Amino acid sequence: MKPPGRVSLPVLRDPLEGALRRDGSRVAMMPADVHGRFDTRRKVVFAMLITLWASLPWLRVGGNPAVFLDIEHRRFYLFGLTFNAQDVWLLFFLVTGVGFGLAYATALLGRAWCGWTCPQTVFLEGVYRRFERLILGSRDTRTRAARSPLTLSRALRYGLLHLVYVVISIGVAHVFLSYFVSLPVMFRMVRASPGAHPEAFAWALALTLVFYGNFAWFREQLCLVVCPYGRLQSSLLDNDSLIVGYDTTRGEPRGKPSDASAGACVDCKRCIVVCPTGIDIRNGLQMDCLACTACIDACDEVMDKLGRPRGLIRYDSLNGLEGRQKRIVRPRIALYTALLVVGAVVATTAFARRSDLEATLLRLPGAPYVVERGTIRNAFELHIVNKRPTRETFVLGPAMDLPSEVELVIPIRELTLEPMGSQRVPVFAIVPESASIRNLTVRVEIRRPSSPLGTAGARVATGAFLRPNP
Numbered sequence: 001m002k003p004p005g006r007v008s009l010p011v012l013r014d015p016l017e018g019a020l021r022r023d024g025s026r027v028a029m030m031p032a033d034v035h036g037r038f039d040t041r042r043k044v045v046f047a048m049l050i051t052l053w054a055s056l057p058w059l060r061v062g063g064n065p066a067v068f069l070d071i072e073h074r075r076f077y078l079f080g081l082t083f084n085a086q087d088v089w090l091l092f093f094l095v096t097g098v099g100f101g102l103a104y105a106t107a108l109l110g111r112a113w114c115g116w117t118c119p120q121t122v123f124l125e126g127v128y129r130r131f132e133r134l135i136l137g138s139r140d141t142r143t144r145a146a147r148s149p150l151t152l153s154r155a156l157r158y159g160l161l162h163l164v165y166v167v168i169s170i171g172v173a174h175v176f177l178s179y180f181v182s183l184p185v186m187f188r189m190v191r192a193s194p195g196a197h198p199e200a201f202a203w204a205l206a207l208t209l210v211f212y213g214n215f216a217w218f219r220e221q222l223c224l225v226v227c228p229y230g231r232l233q234s235s236l237l238d239n240d241s242l243i244v245g246y247d248t249t250r251g252e253p254r255g256k257p258s259d260a261s262a263g264a265c266v267d268c269k270r271c272i273v274v275c276p277t278g279i280d281i282r283n284g285l286q287m288d289c290l291a292c293t294a295c296i297d298a299c300d301e302v303m304d305k306l307g308r309p310r311g312l313i314r315y316d317s318l319n320g321l322e323g324r325q326k327r328i329v330r331p332r333i334a335l336y337t338a339l340l341v342v343g344a345v346v347a348t349t350a351f352a353r354r355s356d357l358e359a360t361l362l363r364l365p366g367a368p369y370v371v372e373r374g375t376i377r378n379a380f381e382l383h384i385v386n387k388r389p390t391r392e393t394f395v396l397g398p399a400m401d402l403p404s405e406v407e408l409v410i411p412i413r414e415l416t417l418e419p420m421g422s423q424r425v426p427v428f429a430i431v432p433e434s435a436s437i438r439n440l441t442v443r444v445e446i447r448r449p450s451s452p453l454g455t456a457g458a459r460v461a462t463g464a465f466l467r468p469n470p
């Protein structure tokens with residue numbers, strides 16, 4: 001019995017299996033279609049994810065798209081919240097949260113992300129490959145066709161398939177772009193000639209080519225040679241993580257169904273022909289396994305036909321597959337959970353403390369102070385940004401706790417700002433030369449007309465008052 005510890009990824013496969021040969025050249029993958037409980041569930045998940053992705057730019061929350069990254073104006077809209085360039089630091093929580101969430105999910109559920117939710121899988125298996133099977137036929141038909149001379153009918157089918165790929169890629173590229181360009185602008189651009197917006201047209205063309213090239217040709221190579229997540233798998237999984245695995249104890253030795261001394265595997269190789277990366281899961285957990293579950297459905301089909309129990313290939317942990325005790329809660333998961341909770345609390349606090357009104361009191365360039373007729377004067381500029389998605393009016397005035405000897409001159413006492421609009425207002429702080437105030441901080445309060453002075457919703461901009469040394 002193996003001691004529990006780090007997962008080992010054996011390289012046991014036949015040199016002719018898999019999507020890449022040992023010399024690095026590519027084997028064209030033509031996975032067979034498969035039907036079963038996981039295939040049905042994956043289709044539902046794919047349809048939901050594609051619908052959600054395509055509808056987010058159309059959904060409006062608080063008058064703005066649910067998700068809109070307005071690069072041109074450096075504004076970001078996220079489910080009713082508005083962010084500008086000053087909020088970029090919050091991205092730290094987003095990026096680390098996604099990265100850590102992925103590590104956590106992998107430790108618990110293995111490569112569930114790859115098999116169920118990664119856009120590469122969702123679009124390749126849920127859209128492009130479906131049309132391929134519809135137009136070119138089953139794996140057997142395509143394999144036979146690939147070995148025989150090209151006929152006119154087949155050439156037409158290939159032409160139609162690639163036309164469909166291009167049309168889908170154009171659609172995917174435009175939906176993707178609508179996250180960065182508002183929908184009205186997008187529609188205007190689509191109706192106008194490409195010469196009227198060459199930059200946007202170039203982006204749409206480049207994205208279409210990228211999506212077409214990836215989903216029509218590059219395919220599984222993105223997962224096998226480009227994506228770093230798959231390469232990190234061995235350090236993220238442990239012997240209790242959920243994986244797609246083959247039950248060697250039950251399956252070996254392989255043999256004919258009629259052979260009473262053989263295990264449950266009849267060596268039909270159906271699990272290999274349905275695999276999108278062409279690997280043999282019976283060789284153990286491999287980095288090329290995307291946990292797509294196609295081999296589970298394929299083997300269950302075979303077991304059903306033979307009247308044997310399902311689950312020769314199944315979702316299980318390495319410990320489970322090798323007959324050891326399975327654990328969900330383990331030190332790694334406990335540590336990850338604690339870190340996740342701490343991260344979530346810090347991120348929630350940071351988001352909650354983020355104000356939808358930005359106000360900064362900046363010293364004007366030039367002399368730091370002016371001494372005149374028995375007073376000392378400092379000149380500032382108040383910069384206000386309305387980060388709400390609605391038009392807002394603000395009232396400006398001295399903060400309540402400002403010493404009575406300090407006179408604040410604010411020429412504009414009330415102003416209205418458009419969503420994400422900003423304005424600069426001059427502010428003069430005047431103090432009698434005779435006043436014995438030291439280390440004075442000038443405080444300007446910005447509030448909405450409905451809120452009284454000094455309320456929690458008000459924002460105070462501060463700046464240091466400078467005076468000549470005594």
Ligand code: SF4
Binds near residue numbers: 251269271299302313
């Ligand atoms: S599908 Fe099942 S029975 Fe057939 S080769 Fe694979 S593991 Fe063996």
Ligand code: SF4
Binds near residue numbers: 275276281295
């Ligand atoms: S081995 Fe099974 S789960 Fe892994 S990629 Fe191949 S078919 Fe999918």
